[in-house]
Amino acid sequence: MKRKDLILKLIGEMTSYVLDKDPMRMVISLHQEEDGLHMAIIDDSPRTDQEIADLERTLNSRKRPELAAYYGAMTGHDLLGSSRLDLMGWQIKHSDVTRMGEGTKIDLWLGGDRFDSRNFTIPKNKA
Secondary structure, eight states: OHHHHHHHHHHHHHHHHHHOOOOOEEEEEEEEEEEEEEEEEOOOOOOHHHHHHHHHHHOOOOHHHHHHHHHTTTTTOOTTTTHHHHHHHOOOOOOEEEETTTTTEEEEEEEOOOOOOOOOOOOOTOO
């Protein structure tokens, strides 16, 4: 899968997830490097502590590199709800889900073994 295709699928899946809550505001930020990327999705939809914990657990599921490429092509086509997020979790190196004011901030990092997610973080006081 080409990098552009993967990014478009990630944006599509995360946008679909966020829009289920009918937010009045949603912002997507993308920072690319040669060996990785950081995507941040910020919305103004309130979520319970349980929803935030469930989303973070799903996106940080056990990595399955042998399945990520294969199932990555299926993401968004035949599966529903959290099953699609589980597939995304197999491709994501790390994610954080945090409460931000009334809404939520979802940080996703993808990259190879050399990719260090700490270099690609939006500071909380600037978002």
